[in-house]
Amino acid sequence: MSFLVGDFQNGFIPGRNISDNILVSHELFHQISKKTTGKQGLLAFKIDMSKAYDRLSWNFLKATLVSMNFPPSLITLIMNCVSSVTYSTFLNGVIRMPFKPKAGIRQGDPISPYLFALCTETFSQMIQDAQQRRLLKGIKMCRQAPMISHLLFADDSIFFHEAQQQNCKNLMHIIDYYCEASGQRLNPSKSAVTLSPNFTLRNTQKCIKLLRVSAKKDLGVYLGLPTDFGSSKKLIFATLIEKVRKRILSWNNINLTPAGRLTLICSVLSSLSIYSLSAFQMLVAPLILSLALPPEDSQDNLYWTKTNDGLYSIKSGYALAFQSLWATSASQTDLHRLSPVTTVFCKSKLWSLPIQGKWKVFLWKLMTNSLPLGEEARRRSLDWDYMCRLCNNDLSSTCQSMETNAHLFRDCPFSSRIWFASPLGIRCSEGSNLSIQWIINWLLLLSRHAAALSSISMFVSTLWRIWCLRNGQRFAHTEIDLCSSLRLISEESSLNASVMSDHIRFGNLSCNYSSEVDLDTTRIRNFHPYFLIGTHLCSNSIRLKCDASWNPNLRATSGWFFKDNNGTMIHTGSSRFWASSPVQAEAMAFKLAISKAISCGYRHIDASSDCLSLILQVSGHATMDQTAKATLLSLHSMFLQLHCLSISHCPRNLNRVAHSIAKLAMV
DSSP states (O other), rough: OTTTOOBHHHTTOOOHHHHHHHHHHHHHHHHHHHHOOSOOOOEEEEEBTTHHHHHHHHHHHHHHHHTTOHHHHHHHHHHHHHHHHOOOOOETTTEEOOBOBBOOOOOOOTTHHHHHHHHHHHHHHHHHHHHHHSSSSOOOOTTOOOOOEEEEEEEEEEEEOOHHHHHHHHHHHHHHHHHHHOOOOOOOOOOEEEEOOOOOOOOOOHHHHHTTTTEOOOOOOEEEEOOOOOOOOOOHHHHHHHHHHHHHHHTTTTOOHHHHHHHHHHHHGGGGHHHHHOOOOHHHOHHHHSSOOOOTTOOOOOOOTTTSOOOHHHHHHHHHHHHHHHTTTHHHHHHHHHHHHHIIIIIIGGGGSSSSSHHHHHHHHTTTOOOOOHHHHHTTTTSSOOOOOOGGOOTOOOOOOOOHHHHHIIIIIHHHHHHHHHTOOOOOOOOOOHHHHHHOOOOHHHTTTTTTTHHHHHHHHHHHHHHHHHHIIIIIIIOOOOOHHHHHHHHHHHHHHOOOOOOOHHHHOOOOOOOOOOOOHHOOOOOOOOEEEEEEETTEEEEEEEEEEOTSSSEEEOOOOEEEEEEEEEEEEEEEEOOSHHHHHHHHHHHHHHHHHHHHTTOEEEESSSSSHHHHTTTTOOOTTTTTTHHHHHHHHHHTSSSSEEEEOOGGGGGGHHHHHHHHOOO
């Protein structure tokens, strides 16, 4: 197919992606919208063919196959497959007599997209032929760029031309001729044209009249994404969120538990964001400049940039989609009212707890203040009893309290008795409103217990039983018995622990939410230098220390200094460059420092850096980060010029000079 179909088509062609059309069209739309000066205007013309598959002429299809030199036997086979279809109508509960169509190809048939692409290639060739004869003039992004006159993807077509009346006449003549030959019909209501701002109103009206469509500021959606989403990605996410909302609303009639709905959402809706996220405009120039050139004998390879080893994982893909959607999600406002520790716990630690799905959903609702409690009902001015129903079942309670998270699950006298009577023996103290933090602290504490699985199961089971007792009392007026409640807590906890122990490996929860990795100080103190070349340093060796500074806009700087064996500073230096990650910046800083030392004639080097991951990767004790792999490979090639080289890790406080040099170079 790639030999039969030209570069202007990307639909269903191996090796071509739909994102190519999106990115190219976006750049052209951007150029059109920014052209505010000059006499010559630009236009983008999007057309829609009405029932494109159903109207395709069989004679035109056969003529197309013949013109492309398909074997006669293959043409006969294809035409028999296309023309042998029959249809029947279902009217008033009765299936009518079948009939045979005289045109069209079946949607859903595996061969139909390829046949349609071949027929559309005839249309593309007509446009290119008119362009070569200078009957049409496309748009160039710059002087050396190729001229682009049209982009085709199945039945979605966009034309880019200079806004001249003769261009419009010739284009419509080609479209009409193609429609007459192929059986297609232009749908004016779904077609539109947009023109550059420098085009006069009079000339605009003339072009609209020739093209027989309406003019719009933008052409709406092309291939599922806005034609011009500008610098802000809010429009894309608004469309994506609307798709997710409609899909969720369509599941209202499905009777599922909250945990079942969560599973359905994760398995179905998470894929909706992949397409939108794949078409973002990136910082092209810095990204290209931040790519380190690999050695000449290395082969190109694809890697996933969100993991260190370059291999895609579901966890990293979900994190990327969640991070992007989180920026515009409506629930963002609610979670911003929570403490930072609670927010982080809800995003990551909660979903890795060794408990069943319905308990995870319950805890998430509890920590995000989403449970329908009396306090929430009062805030929404609902006609509801706002007081705690469990207080009535405790003889020691003299009055009812507002039903809040803190009261219902901890401070209520009946709940306090359950906590104390449970195997955990927890004594609840009133006077604190941090009920959510109280729950998190207990989960973190129990996770360090010798029997973490059973302890956490018992704790969450107690919360769940209190919630069930509350619902039973409020909606069914069931009697509450402390002994039976404790028995159910024990049974549910044991069942959860036995099920989870079979297929979940539970690790210790950490209350450290820093983005930096905690390093074992003993390991750093005993970190011996690696001799990559040679076995000992000679008297004329130098001590080299380097560091890098990196910011998210991909700018990076490096700083280094050399000392002799007497501790005398003999050289300092710095450099600026582009880097796609902090690890790549550290690797580039190390490479530049080694390169400078070699150029100065030093062949015995004692090098150190405060980046432990870099030292481990250079010495071969850790997997190379994919963003720094090319730099590390070229660094190993430079090592062959040395007589002796040792590398070691040094703490940050012993590398302040190189760190300061790198910071000053960033200014």
